[in-house]
Amino acid sequence: MAVTDTSLKRVLVTGGAGYIGSHVIYALQKTRRYKVICLDNYHNSQPKALTRLEQIATDALPEGATAADKASAIIDVHKCDLTQPEQIRAVFKKYGKGGIWGVIHVAAYKAVGESTEIPVTYYHNNVSATIFLLQVMDDFDCTRFVYSSSATVYGTPPKVPIPESTRLQADSPYGKSKVMAETIIDDLTHGTPLLYALITIVDEKEYSPTHEMASYLLAILQMAVGRVKDPVLKVFGNDYPTPDGTCVRDYLHVLDLAEGHLLALDALAPESKLFDNCPTEARYKAYNLGRGQGSSVLQIVEAMRKATGFDYKTEIVGRRRGDVPDLTADPTLAEKELGFKAKQDLETACRDLWNWQTKKKKKKKEQWTP
Numbered sequence: 001m002a003v004t005d006t007s008l009k010r011v012l013v014t015g016g017a018g019y020i021g022s023h024v025i026y027a028l029q030k031t032r033r034y035k036v037i038c039l040d041n042y043h044n045s046q047p048k049a050l051t052r053l054e055q056i057a058t059d060a061l062p063e064g065a066t067a068a069d070k071a072s073a074i075i076d077v078h079k080c081d082l083t084q085p086e087q088i089r090a091v092f093k094k095y096g097k098g099g100i101w102g103v104i105h106v107a108a109y110k111a112v113g114e115s116t117e118i119p120v121t122y123y124h125n126n127v128s129a130t131i132f133l134l135q136v137m138d139d140f141d142c143t144r145f146v147y148s149s150s151a152t153v154y155g156t157p158p159k160v161p162i163p164e165s166t167r168l169q170a171d172s173p174y175g176k177s178k179v180m181a182e183t184i185i186d187d188l189t190h191g192t193p194l195l196y197a198l199i200t201i202v203d204e205k206e207y208s209p210t211h212e213m214a215s216y217l218l219a220i221l222q223m224a225v226g227r228v229k230d231p232v233l234k235v236f237g238n239d240y241p242t243p244d245g246t247c248v249r250d251y252l253h254v255l256d257l258a259e260g261h262l263l264a265l266d267a268l269a270p271e272s273k274l275f276d277n278c279p280t281e282a283r284y285k286a287y288n289l290g291r292g293q294g295s296s297v298l299q300i301v302e303a304m305r306k307a308t309g310f311d312y313k314t315e316i317v318g319r320r321r322g323d324v325p326d327l328t329a330d331p332t333l334a335e336k337e338l339g340f341k342a343k344q345d346l347e348t349a350c351r352d353l354w355n356w357q358t359k360k361k362k363k364k365k366e367q368w369t370p
């Protein structure tokens with residue numbers, strides 16, 4: 001192992017080649033305080049995202065960068081399947097006991113619809129894998145854990161904006177797998193002197209209220225570049241108890257989300273006062289990350305119309321099973337305790353998405369850029 005690594009804290013990011021994980025790595029690299037270890041089986045991603053991240057971080061290094069700065073730009077990449085405990089163990093073994101400072105667990109399967117078709121696969125990948133990871137962490141004295149959860153753990157929340165005190169009651173196997181993982185982490189913090197933080201992401205993609213495709217914004221994007229045969233956006237229901245009758249979601253820029261993960265990790269440092277006010281001995285906290293401001297389907301379509309210049313046609317169809325009226329986060333606790341603040345507004349998020357799409361089209365060889 002390079003000597004230059006020693007001043008950096010090693011952080012293992014699972015699912016680091018994926019959409020959120022790659023942006024989390026980007027945020028970690030930017031601090032030049034962490035040495036990122038990425039663990040992914042590329043089920044839903046490609047390793048070239050990591051090469052690109054290294055290039056971006058290296059290009060951003062200041063003149064006179066130290067050896068440690070340079071090392072922080074380079075990712076230790078491990079192809080590893082989290083459902084195979086011996087593969088996880090081999091990664092931890094490389095760094096030895098106490099060699100990994102913390103873990104950000106992002107890897108998971110995430111499609112609500114698919115999870116109803118193959119629930120056991122979802123439980124295995126999202127729950128068993130989390131248990132395996134926690135067991136190996138324990139064996140190697142790794143005690144800091146940030147977990148990427150999902151708004152789906154709240155099902156239909158009784159109160160909106162959603163506070164962290166909301167009961168967990170997911171509807172789909174995907175959502176339930178996230179509830180199970182959260183429950184296990186909570187139990188574990190009661191039984192061992194481990195430090196944990198838990199992130200609950202409030203961001204909407206799977207329950208897409210306008211389109212059958214998994215990602216609503218990406219589907220709208222595809223339409224603007226002419227990749228969709230029938231370019232009429234279906235809006236599933238306009239009779240919800242929301243201002244314009246269509247579903248409301250809290251859209252968060254992925255870089256803000258990544259920043260939230262970084263803040264949670266930083267808060268696990270020994271000098272942090274984060275757990276001083278815990279009601280029990282458990283060192284466990286949940287935070288909702290969001291803008292605290294929902295956008296309706298029609299508002300999103302309008303924002304994308306502005307960003308892309310594409311004249312979207314919409315068609316109101318009936319409500320769809322599984323959709324809930326409003327999933328807006330209450331980020332007050334995350335703001336107060338983590339210093340989290342979503343900086344980017346919806347217009348910026350839409351514009352960045354459009355820039356990303358058009359750049360990708362131009363530079364066909366470059367498959368990914370944050």
Ligand SMILES: NC(=O)c1ccc[n+]([C@@H]2O[C@H](COP(=O)([O-])OP(=O)(O)OC[C@H]3O[C@@H](n4cnc5c(N)ncnc54)[C@H](O)[C@@H]3O)[C@@H](O)[C@H]2O)c1
Binds near residue numbers: 040045129
């Ligand atoms: N994207 C969203 O809108 C959203 C919303 C709420 C919650 N989340 C949560 O955020 C996390 C990441 O979502 P994403 O959008 O980045 O998904 P993604 O599919 O882009 O990334 C997940 C990554 O994990 C990897 N992975 C999956 N199973 C693995 C395994 N067994 N071993 C190793 N690697 C594995 C995949 O290859 C992929 O790179 C998930 O936990 C998801 O539940 C995402």
